Amino acid sequence: xxxxxxxxxxxxxxxxxxxxxxxxxxxxxxxxxxxxxxxxxxxxxxxxxxxxxxxxxxxxxxxxxxxxxxxxxxxxxxxxxxxxxxxxxxxxxxxxxxxxxxxxxxxxxxxxxxxxxxxxxxxxxxxxxxxxxxxxxxxxxxxxxxxxxxxxxxxxxxxxxxxxxxxxxxxxxxxxxxxxxxxxxxxxxxxxxxxxxxxxxxxxxxxxxxxxxxxxxxxxxxxxxxxxxxxxxxxxxxxxxxxxxxxxxxxxxxxxxxxxxxxxxxxxxxxxxxxxxxxxxxxxxxxxxxxxxxxxxxxxxxxxxxxxxxxxxxxxxxxxxxxxxx
Amino acid sequence: xxxxxxxxxxxxxxxxxxxxxxxxxxxxxxxxxxxxxxxxxxxxxxxxxxxxxxxxxxxxxxxxxxxxxxxxxxxxxxxxxxxxxxxxxxxxxxxxxxxxxxxxxxxxxxxxxxxxxxxxxxxxxxxxxxxxxxxxxxxxxxxxxxxxxxxxxxxxxxxxxxxxxxxxxxxxxxxxxxxxxxxxxxxxxxxxxxxxxxxxxxxxxxxxxxxxxxxxxxxxxxxxxxxxxxxxxxxxxxxxxxxxxxxxxxxxxxxxxxxxxxxxx
Numbered sequence: 001x002x003x004x005x006x007x008x009x010x011x012x013x014x015x016x017x018x019x020x021x022x023x024x025x026x027x028x029x030x031x032x033x034x035x036x037x038x039x040x041x042x043x044x045x046x047x048x049x050x051x052x053x054x055x056x057x058x059x060x061x062x063x064x065x066x067x068x069x070x071x072x073x074x075x076x077x078x079x080x081x082x083x084x085x086x087x088x089x090x091x092x093x094x095x096x097x098x099x100x101x102x103x104x105x106x107x108x109x110x111x112x113x114x115x116x117x118x119x120x121x122x123x124x125x126x127x128x129x130x131x132x133x134x135x136x137x138x139x140x141x142x143x144x145x146x147x148x149x150x151x152x153x154x155x156x157x158x159x160x161x162x163x164x165x166x167x168x169x170x171x172x173x174x175x176x177x178x179x180x181x182x183x184x185x186x187x188x189x190x191x192x193x194x195x196x197x198x199x200x201x202x203x204x205x206x207x208x209x210x211x212x213x214x215x216x217x218x219x220x221x222x223x224x225x226x227x228x229x230x231x232x233x234x235x236x237x238x239x240x241x242x243x244x245x246x247x248x249x250x251x252x253x254x255x256x257x258x259x260x261x262x263x264x265x266x267x268x269x270x271x272x273x274x275x276x277x278x279x280x281x282x283x284x285x286x287x288x289x290x291x292x293x294x295x296x297x298x299x300x301x302x303x304x305x306x307x308x309x310x311x312x313x314x315x316x317x318x319x320x321x322x323x324x325x326x
Numbered sequence: 327x328x329x330x331x332x333x334x335x336x337x338x339x340x341x342x343x344x345x346x347x348x349x350x351x352x353x354x355x356x357x358x359x360x361x362x363x364x365x366x367x368x369x370x371x372x373x374x375x376x377x378x379x380x381x382x383x384x385x386x387x388x389x390x391x392x393x394x395x396x397x398x399x400x401x402x403x404x405x406x407x408x409x410x411x412x413x414x415x416x417x418x419x420x421x422x423x424x425x426x427x428x429x430x431x432x433x434x435x436x437x438x439x440x441x442x443x444x445x446x447x448x449x450x451x452x453x454x455x456x457x458x459x460x461x462x463x464x465x466x467x468x469x470x471x472x473x474x475x476x477x478x479x480x481x482x483x484x485x486x487x488x489x490x491x492x493x494x495x496x497x498x499x500x501x502x503x504x505x506x507x508x509x510x511x512x513x514x515x516x517x518x519x520x521x522x523x524x525x526x527x528x529x530x531x532x533x534x535x536x537x538x539x540x541x542x543x544x545x546x547x548x549x550x551x552x553x554x555x556x557x558x559x560x561x562x563x564x565x566x567x568x569x570x571x572x573x574x575x576x577x578x579x580x581x582x583x584x585x586x587x588x589x590x591x
Contacts, residue, residue, distance in 0.1 A: 082425040204444055211439050213426050217419060220384040222492070223412030223440035268426055271447075 009266045013279035017064070020286040024060040025052055027290055029297060062185035062247050063289040063303070064282040065195065067254055069244040071281025072202070072274055074255025075262075076237035079213045079270070080230060081141050088241040088255035091148030091234075095155025096125025097245040102162040102174050111184070114177075115246040122242030125151060126235070141216065141230060180251030180304030182289050191243050198236050199278070205229070206270035213268070251304045253311040254281050264318050284311075332359045334395050335496050335528045336381065336415070341390035342553075343376050350376060352553035353390070358530060360495065363522045365539035365546045365560075366532040369573055372551030374532040375420055378498045381530070382417040383408070412440035415496035416489045420504065420532075422481060424473045431469040433484055434459055437491030452491075459487040462517065464510070478505035486514055497521065497529040503538060511535070515542040536577070536588040540564060548572050 026032045032048055039046040073088035100121025101114050129151060133144040166174060208229055212219045220226050258281040266276045288306040337357040343350045350373030358364060366374050379385035381392060383403050393400035394414055434456040435448055442448060460466050463483040476484060482505045503511040519542045521527045533539050546563040548556040556563055566579040569588060576591030
């Protein structure tokens with residue numbers, strides 16, 4: 001829709017995103033000055049080059065990418081299930097990933113392989129929901145939601161079992177993974193490639209998402225093949241979640257709160273909502289991660305703690321403000 | 327308009343409907359033509375909504391066939407892409423719910439969805455059509471209102487306006503007069519009748535108000551809910567005897583200078 005306000009909003013969000021990247025690169029155990037940062041990025045000699053390029057940049061990019069993917073996945077799950085309380089983890093994707101990741105830790109598998117284990121676990125969970133709720137009848141998001149929720153509960157029990165059986169020295173690592181932690185995260189090449197492809201696919205179908213948000217019968221009557229569209233959204237949202245979880249563990253609240261906040265502040269038109277959520281999710285998680293590694297330095301907190309502690313009041317404030325306006 | 331005024335638009339062959347444990351409608355052979363306004367009558371649970379949803383193709387076809395006409399040729403509905411069906415017929419559902427906040431204008435524009443390509447956006451003409459539909463339904467000025475803040479009657483007229491923007495030759499209306507005050511009931515029935523007569527469309531309207539049906543419809547399809555149906559022109563079919571049997575309740579016909587009206591006995 002041709003309005004100037006949404007364009008301003010998107011540009012503002014892009015600026016916030018760049019700001020959060022710079023903040024993340026500058027702050028930490030060593031504060032990097034503007035001129036140092038400039039030298040590093042223009043390829044000149046600088047003593048902090050390694051620190052910024054090898055440690056802070058990959059971690060920050062991981063935070064940005066994970067935040068963007070989680071916020072988009074949350075947005076998609078909410079429209080797919082037409083339930084504002086849905087988040088990326090509602091269908092058990094993170095549960096499958098967590099069980100596989102924790103299982104791998106329990107078996108003492110090399111830490112570089114943990115993300116791969118998590119991704120495989122997530123894929124397994126995604127396919128299980130698909131196979132169980134496929135059925136031959138008309139598309140039903142209710143059946144899918146129920147299978148997903150039950151499966152998620154099952155994963156929860158298995159995760160508790162692994163935690164109960166796990167040796168004490170690996171518990172801390174497991175808990176950090178469960179709360180969401182970016183300390184050793186990088187974005188794999190596969191994610192750099194698939195993210196723009198999925199984003200483009202979604203933007204092409206985003207008007208259809210607006211229609212699906214009105215209900216399945218309405219969407220079908222307005223010319224959508226709801227079954228096909230439903231599974232498409234389910235798979236895209238799940239793959240985004242699986243990639244996010246493999247990178248950073250199950251970080252909560254981003255996928256629930258960011259899409260809501262964007263609906264309240266910007267628009268519920270998915271042509272704007274999806275890119276806005278991606279940008280806001282990226283900025284939010286990157287800023288939260290900067291806080292997580294500086295607030296009680298030299299200790300590092302799992303970023304999931306920060307997203308929850310800052311996300312909850314922020315969201316309640318937005319909800320309160322929105323009610324005053326309508 | 328060059329189109330013949332009584333061209334067939336949709337027909338059913340041997341169409342049967344059932345819900346688990348009950349046969350609602352058996353072997354419906356029925357046709358609707360341009361220029362016809364059908365009243366769909368029957369008791370609660372007799373299958374009126376089920377029939378409308380099946381005709382619209384949003385509910386799976388159980389047995390028989392539904393065919394949509396395209397330039398005089400009939401094609402089975404399951405062979406036609408959904409988007410094309412949505413350009414041929416619009417469905418006004420009995421209830422509309424909005425799980426997310428949306429503005430009135432966004433909701434009305436949704437009716438343009440089947441007319442806009444994947445790579446396109448709503449254009450100025452789509453906005454013009456949407457605004458005209460809002461105006462027709464006395465909703466101008468509410469464009470930026472949140473749909474959740476509308477009254478029951480306003481929401482009903484918004485749903486009707488959305489259907490208008492779809493600009494289809496066939497209209498399937500499920501109890502359109504629900505929640506409306508008397509004036510607006512007449513207004514939307516008059517609008518439906520106008521579209522049928524002046525724009526050569528066709529409409530089938532599930533309705534419980536027999537007097538609105540008698541006043542604005544040209545044909546009647548009665549569903550008895552046990553498989554039987556009765557279809558015909560208003561004069562052939564609509565009588566106190568038939569209605570009493572349909573509703574299993576005595577219904578009296580009163581004649582007055584502007585026609586006839588029906589009252590429960």
